[in-house]
Amino acid sequence: MAPAVDVEREFAEYFAARGQALRRTAYALCGDWHLAEDLVQSTFVRLYRNWRRIRQPTIDAYARRTLLNLFLSGRRTASREQVVSEVPERAAAAAGSEERIDLARALARLSPRQRAMVVLRYLEDLPVAEVAELVGVAEGTVKSQTARGVAALRTVLRDHALSVR
Amino acid sequence: MSAVDDELLRDALHEYVSADEPPMRVSSAGLIAAGRRRQRAGRAAALTGTVAAVLAVLAGATLWSARSVPERPATAGSAASRRIDAALRAALPHRGTLVLRTLAPVPGGTAWHGSWVSTVDGRTQVIRVDLGFTAASGPCGGTDCQVTAGPYGTRVATYRAAGVLWAAHRRTDTFEVRVGDAPPSRTAFRYGRDELVRAATSAALTVPVPDGMRVDHHPAAAPAGFARRLDAAVRGGLPGGAGLRTYQEPVGLSADATGPRRTTGPADFWYADWTIPGQPGGPRITVRVDAPGTGAASRSVARALCGAAACTPVAGTHGTWTVTYEQRLGPGDGDPVLRTAAVVRADGSRVLVGEEVAASVEFPYSGTELAAAASDPAMSYG
Incomplete structure (x- = not known):
């Protein structure tokens, strides 16, 4: 078994290398920086507890799966509790470009699972098979759900692409 | 979807998650400390469970359960306490440490006072939650006041009063929900204003108005269109x-x-x-x-x-x-x-x-x- 000092050094190095990327993925999933940071914090605490048991090549997959589970289970809890930090009818904060605002709104309209598939496919660039395994659905489901989600986003992006020409 | 569209979407998503990105507040040192605490808590819970099981067998399950039931007010488990509890957990860090102590109306029912406690790194902090009517003309009830915009034209004020840092969300003209951080030292606040504002807003928008505090009015119908x-x-x-x-x-x-x-x-x-x-x-x-x-x-x-x-x-x-x-x-x-x-x-x-x-x-x-x-x-x- 590796000494505790080595474990902590490895863990700190992994956090330095992947922490920001995971937080961006978390933000793409939930659309809220506070929540994204909470998700990343919980993910890394779980990672730390199981660090000795995780095989090195699978750390990324383990971290992604943990993040995804926390996001999806958190969504289920939130829907039970019906508590929101912002009322659903409220528009997004005005900061940022119009494209970002519209993209955020389009993402918010996707179901959490559908949004997760789109983010994993197009932000994390994961192959369909890996997304299917992470989300726990068939590859065909990933293809169909992603296609529907992307169609909504594509409309927003094309509108903006046309408007700047 | 074409390859061009694919690239457009990838670029847009990368821009979405990287523009206006706030600095990371989480550090590896903090995570390692949290991980250690979680491991210690897990081991302690396992040990406590074993000891409790032995004691239950020795002393009798009935006697043990009677002594171990946490002291809870009658209002724990009510719709109001559940929703405030969930609102606090949704908005505040260290949400897992929050424990409801009390939520009860004052005599006459014109206000409710609640308190949650949270212990982090051995330091116990009281999170106060008040629901009530306010006659104050302004949103602030103390010093160092700052006002932020809430949803639907509402405003949330943060201020200090008697050693408590409050965020007060006025839901109607007079009905107010406020969440306060009350540290023992009166200065070492655990939560920032933004976090308290989120908690107060979330609680104010979801908590049911307790019986006796409802304002009975019937708005007129707006004209068509x-x-x-x-x-x-x-x-x-x-x-x-x-x-x-x-x-x-x-x-x-x-x-x-x-x-x-x-x-x-x-x-x-x-x-x-x-x-x-x-x-x-x-x-x-x-x-x-x-x-x-x-x-x-x-x-x-x-x-x-x-x-x-x-x-x-x-x-x-x-x-x-x-x-x-x-x-x-x-x-x-x-x-x-x-x-x-x-x-x-x-x-x-x-x-x-x-x-x-x-x-x-x-x-x-x-x-x-x-x-x-x-x-x-x-x-x-x-």
């Missing part, structure tokens, strides 16, 4: 308003027991916002129209609207009062600034027209122009 009238009034009343882009369609909202929600029947107030394409600073125009009878019509109410900002009500015709004021929506120099014109009518209805811009940008409209738009008769139920 009121949303379109609002939209036309804003576009017609503001110079260059025809170019406004609807950021959100006007919606009728009801401030009922579960917080603001869309309504197809009579609404307490209407809320909408627009933006001006191509303008620097991303200005946002918001309008809130309250139904008659949902507020009192007086000069003091008009003055109270501007809260911590100084303002002087100006008398208009038919018993109306108008105020214009500006407020910074956060403590930082770069935080947005909101300019508002509010008209309080004799029937108690109110119209608030606001413009929010980045601090470094000029307001697109003057206070006079906003006030003129707010005074438009089209922005009323009549």
Whole structure:
């Protein structure tokens, strides 16, 4: 078994290398920086507890799966509790470009699972098979759900692409 | 989907997650400390469980269970406590450590006081939650006051009072929900203002108004096509308003027991916002129209609207009062600034027209122009 000092050094190095990327993925999933940071914090605490048991090549997959589970289970809890930090009818904060605002709104309209598939496919660039395994659905489901989600986003992006020409 | 579209989507997602990215507050040292604590807690829980099982066998399960039941008030498990509990957990760090101690009405039922405790790194902090009516004209009940904008034209004030850092969200004219951080040392606050504002807003918008604190009123029905009238009034009343882009369609909202929600029947107030394409600073125009009878019509109410900002009500015709004021929506120099014109009518209805811009940008409209738009008769139920 590796000494505790080595474990902590490895863990700190992994956090330095992947922490920001995971937080961006978390933000793409939930659309809220506070929540994204909470998700990343919980993910890394779980990672730390199981660090000795995780095989090195699978750390990324383990971290992604943990993040995804926390996001999806958190969504289920939130829907039970019906508590929101912002009322659903409220528009997004005005900061940022119009494209970002519209993209955020389009993402918010996707179901959490559908949004997760789109983010994993197009932000994390994961192959369909890996997304299917992470989300726990068939590859065909990933293809169909992603296609529907992307169609909504594509409309927003094309509108903006046309408007700047 | 073509490869070009694929690339467009990838680029847009990368830009979405990297632009305006705040600095990371989590550190590897903090995570390692948290991981160690979690491991210790897990081991302690396992040990405690084993000891408890042995004790239960030895001393008798009945006696043990009677002693180990945590002290809980009668209100624990009620709808109000569940929702506040969930709101705090949704908004505050260290949510897993929060434990409800008490939530109970004061005699007469005109206010409820609650307290949650949270122990982190051996330091126990009390999170206070109060629900009640307030007669204060401004949103602040203490020193070092800062006011931030909440949803639907509401505002949340943060201030210090008697060693507690409070965030107070006024849901209606008088019903207020506030969340406070009460450290033993009176200065070492665990939570920042932003976190308390989120908690107070979340709690205020979801907590049911306890029995005995409901205000029984029946808003008048808005005329047919009121949303379109609002939209036309804003576009017609503001110079260059025809170019406004609807950021959100006007919606009728009801401030009922579960917080603001869309309504197809009579609404307490209407809320909408627009933006001006191509303008620097991303200005946002918001309008809130309250139904008659949902507020009192007086000069003091008009003055109270501007809260911590100084303002002087100006008398208009038919018993109306108008105020214009500006407020910074956060403590930082770069935080947005909101300019508002509010008209309080004799029937108690109110119209608030606001413009929010980045601090470094000029307001697109003057206070006079906003006030003129707010005074438009089209922005009323009549």
